[in-house]
Amino acid sequence: MYRQQVRGVTHTFSSLVEVMAKATPSRSGDELAGCAAESDRERAAAQWVLADIPLTDFLDHPVVPYEEDEVTRLIIDTHDAAAFQPVSHLTVGGFRDWLLATAARDDGDAQLSALAPGLTPEMVAAVSKVMRNQDLIAVSRAVTHTSAFRTTIGLPGRLSTRLQPNHPTDDPGGVAAAVLDGLLLGCGDAVIGVNPAGDDPRRTADLLRLLDEIRERYRIPTQSCVLTHVTTTLDLIAEGAPVDLVFQSIAGTEAANRSFGVSLSLLAEAHDAGRSLRRGTVGDNVMYFETGQGSALSAGAHLGTGGRPVDQQTLEARTYAVARAFEPLLVNTVVGFIGPEYLYDAKQIIRAGLEDRFCGALLGLPMGVDVCYTNHAVADQDDMDVLLTLLAAAGCAFVITVPGADDVMLGYQSLAFHDVLYARRLLGLRPAPEFERWLRDLELADDRGRVLPTALDTSPLRELVSGL
Template identity: 50%
Template sequence: MKLTVSLLGESYRFHDLKELFAKANEEKSGDQLAGIAADHAKERMAAKLLLADLTLADIRNHPLLPPEEDEVSRVIEEGVDEAVYEQIRHWKVGDLREQLLSQEDAQVQAIGRGLNSEMAAAVAKIMSNLDLIQASAKCEVLTRCNTVLGQKGRLGSRAQPNHPTDDPQGVKASIYDALSYGVGDAVIGINPVMDTTDNIVRLFHETMEVITRWNIPTQNSVLAHVTTQMRAIRKGAPADLIFQSLAGTESGNASFGISLRLLEEADQLIRESGTAKGENRWYFETGQGSELSSGGHHGMDQVTLESRCYGLAKRFKPFLVNTVVGFIGPEYLYDSKQVIRAGLEDHFMGKIQGIPMGVDVCYTNHMKADQNDMDNLSVLLAAAGVNFFIGVPMADDCMLNYQSTSFHDIATLRELLRLQPGAEFAAWAEGMGILQNGRLTRRAGDPGIFV
C-alpha cells in the first residue's frame, strides 16, 4: 500500500491510513483543533492523490479503528454486502468516483451496498461539491413509518415546534403554523427542555392528539434521551418513532450514554410497543465534530467519523436521519464554506450507504455564517435530492438558540424546484385547502384554520 508521493518537487509521506484520510480532507477547523489536518494545500493535494490510488480492499484490510476494538466498526463490517464488495474490491477510490458519476441510478445504489463507511468517506474526500450533488441525486432511499419518505420529486420536512418551557399552547401554535405552510410531512418532532419521563409522556400525547384530531398523515417524535423515551413508551406514550443522537465510535456513543446493546433494546421496544404502521421506526441525528468534542475520535478525522455514524444507523433501518450540520459550532466547522462542504459530504455519505438523509441546514450565532449562506446550501441540497429539511418559525429556534430553515424557506424551495411534500401529506394538505395542484394557496400561512 503506497503512502509516499512526490508532488511539485517535494516528497510527502504519511504514516498510515488514519493520517492519510485526515490530511485528504477539505479544510475543517475540527481537524485543525485535533492536530491532524494537512499543514497546507499542497500536502492536502498529495494526500488526495494517494487516496485516489488506493483500492477498496486496501481500505477494508487496514481499518482505521479495528472491529476487535470497537463495536461500531463491527456493525459497519457486518453491514457490507459481500457479493457486491467482491465485484468492486479491486477498484481504486478514483475508479469508484468515476463509476458513481457515470453509472445510472440503480447501479450507483447497488455499488453503495458493497461499501463500508470508510470507503464512502474516502471517495467523498476526492469529490468536488458538484460531484457530491450529482452522485447523491442518483440515490433514492425510500422508508415507511406511517407515510412514505424519500420519493424523487418530493421534499420532506420536519416540523420542529420547540418551546423554551415546553408550554402546550406554545408547542401547538408552532405545530399549526408549520402545518399551514405544508411543513411536517416527515415528522412532528419536539426537542424537549425537560428530559423527565412524565414530560416526555405528555409531549408524545400532545403531538399525537394534534395528528389524530386533524387526521394528519405523518408521525410524531420527542427527541429526549433514548432511555427517557423508553420509560415513556412503557408508561403508554404513543410514539411512532424513537430518537437518538449517534457518534461514529463506541467511546463517542458512551459519552451520549448509549451502546449497541441499549439501541437494540430500544429497537425491540419500539417495534413491539410503538404506534407506527410501517417498519422504519428510528430517527437518528448526527453531526461532524461530536466525537472530538467528547474525546472519542481515536485520532480520526471528522468526515470519516461522520460516515461511520451512518454505518451504525444502517443496522436499525431508520425512517429519518439528519446531520445537524452547523450546530456544534466554529470549533469544528469555522465558517459558511466549511458548513456547506460538510452538508454536501454528509448527505452523500449517508445516501450512498442507503440512509434516508435529511439535513438541518443551520448555524450558531458565533459562526462566520449567515442566513444567505444557509439559503445557498438549501438549494444545493434540494438539487441533490435531500429527503427532508427542518422547519422552525422564522428560521430561529427559540429553545435551542440556533438558526435553521423556516417554514416559508421550505415552501419556497418546493416552489422553486417544483418539489412537493410526501404524497399522503400533500393529498391531506390539498383537502385542507393549503395546497392546490401542489402549490400553496392564499389560505396557506394562516394557522387560524386549525383553531
C-alpha cells in the same frame, strides 16, 4: 507508508488514517484535533495518494481497530461481499469515476442502491474527499432510498420537512402555535419533532400526548417525536405513552456512543420496542437518529488505529453504519449546530452538508440535513439559502424547519417554514405523497402540492391553538 511528490517536495504519510485526514477539505475540527493538512500542497499530495488506494484496503486496515470498537465490528461483520463485487477491483479514484458514470445512466439509481450494502463508511468518506461539490450533488441526486411510517420519505421529486416547534418552557400553547404555523406552510411531513427544554419524563410524556392529540384530531398523516434519550423513551413505551418514533443522537465510535449513554445492544432493544407498538400505517421504520461532524472529537472519542486522530468527516460517515443497522425512518446531520470549533464558516458548513448527504445516500439512508449554524459561526442566512438550494438539487430527503428560522429554545439558526416553499417551487419538488393528499383535502394546497396563500382563511386548523 505512503509518499507523494508535489512540485519537487516529497510528502510522507505514515498510515491510511493519516492519508484520510490530510486529504480532507479544510475544516476547523481537524485543525483542533491536530490531524489536518498543514498546507494546500500537502492536502493535494494526500488526495493524490488516496485516489490510488484500492477500496479493499479499507476492509483490511480499519481506521478504528476491530478489537477495540463495536462500530468497526459492525461495519466489517455486516459487509456484503456480493454487493461490493462490481467495484471491488477499483481504487478510490476509479470509484469516483465509476460513480459519476453510473449516476449519469438511466439505470444508475438501481445500481447505486444495490451497491449500498457492499460499501463501508470509510470507502464513501474516502471517495468524497477527491470529489468536487458538483460531483457530490450529481451522485447524491441519482440515489434513491425510501423509508416509511405514516408517510413515505425519500421518494424522487419530494422534499420533506421536520416541523420543529420547540419552546423555552415546553408550554403547550406555544408548541401548538408553532405546529399550526408549520402545518399552514406545508411542513411536518417527515415528523413533528420537539426537543424538550428539560429531561423530566413527565413533561416528555405530556408533549407526546399533546402532539398525538393534534395529529389525531386533524387526522394528519405524519409521525410525532419528542427527542429525549432512548432510555427515557423505553420507559415511556412501557408506561403506554403514544410513542411513534424512537430518537437518539449517535456517533461513529463505540467510545463516542458511550458518551451519549448508548450502545448497539441498547439501540437494538429500543428498535424492537418501537416496532412492537405497530403504530405505523404505510411502514414500520421507527428509529430517528441525529448526527453531526465533530461529535466524536467533542467527546474525546476520535482516536483510531495507532492512537492517531481520525478526521471528523470519516467518523461522521461511520455513524451512518450505525444508523442503517436499524432501518431508520429518519437520519439527519445537524451540520452547523456543534459550532465553529468544528465547522468554522459557511464554506466549511456547505461542504460538510453536501458530504453528509452524499455519504448517507451511498450507504443506503434517506438522508436529511439540518441546514443550520450557530450565532458565533462565520455564516449567515444567505449561506443557508445556498446550502438549502444545493441540498434540494442533490435530492436531500428532508430538512428541519422552525418558526422564523430561529430556534428560541436551542438558540441556533435553521430554516424557516417558508424557505422550504421556495425550494419546492424552484425545483418542482413536493411533500410526501400521503401528507400532500391531506393538504389538498383541507384545501391548504393545490393539485401540484403548492401551498395556497389564503389557506388560513378557511382551514379548520385555525382553531388548533384555542382548541387545546
